[in-house]
Amino acid sequence: MTIGDDDKPVHVHVDRNTPVHVHLKKKKKGKNKGAPTAVEERLRARDRRMTGILTKPSGRSSRKGTRSASPPFIPAPAKTTRGRSPLRWENQTHALDVSPPSRNGGLRMEDLSSSEEDEVYGRMRNYENKISSLMSEVGTLKNEADLQKTLRDVEKKDKQISASRKILEDQERELKEYKKELKSTV
Numbered sequence: 001m002t003i004g005d006d007d008k009p010v011h012v013h014v015d016r017n018t019p020v021h022v023h024l025k026k027k028k029k030g031k032n033k034g035a036p037t038a039v040e041e042r043l044r045a046r047d048r049r050m051t052g053i054l055t056k057p058s059g060r061s062s063r064k065g066t067r068s069a070s071p072p073f074i075p076a077p078a079k080t081t082r083g084r085s086p087l088r089w090e091n092q093t094h095a096l097d098v099s100p101p102s103r104n105g106g107l108r109m110e111d112l113s114s115s116e117e118d119e120v121y122g123r124m125r126n127y128e129n130k131i132s133s134l135m136s137e138v139g140t141l142k143n144e145a146d147l148q149k150t151l152r153d154v155e156k157k158d159k160q161i162s163a164s165r166k167i168l169e170d171q172e173r174e175l176k177e178y179k180k181e182l183k184s185t186v
Contacts, residue, residue, distance in 0.1 A: 045070070 014020055087098040
């Protein structure tokens with residue numbers, strides 16, 4: 001398989017059951033553009049390790065002076081088991097048991113749904129309905145509180161208007177009295 005533009009990666013879709021075997025062509029020296037890709041770096045590191053394994057060490061070289069290209073193995077932070085038996089993983093606070101699927105078939109519909117799940121989903125729906133009704137009730141109460149505040153503001157304005165009217169009526173009465181006095185003196 002040849003690709004016209006080496007910068008573009010190969011993208012392949014296959015079924016899970018289809019075996020895939022891939023060979024990477026090494027670039028020729030002199031035509032190498034830019035930094036090597038991660039795959040090329042891994043291949044070079046593997047080749048260096050393999051040449052060290054395949055060549056016989058001379059009597060002069062010592063194991064202390066050579067370094068491995070790969071980092072040392074670090075085990076998982078918990079106990080694990082291997083083999084065909086059910087897998088078990090555990091740490092200080094949690095444990096997980098995973099059994100491999102049976103040979104006579106994968107998942108069945110009975111495995112996917114259970115009455116416990118239906119109960120849980122039913123409870124969740126009930127809680128969601130309660131939450132939505134409480135939210136609408138809170139909205140109603142907020143609207144009612146806003147309405148009460150508006151009514152209090154209107155009553156306050158009405159009192160101010162009636163006080164202003166009373167003051168105006170008193171001032172009109174005083175003006176009429178002053179007019180009468182003025183007419184009587186003239």
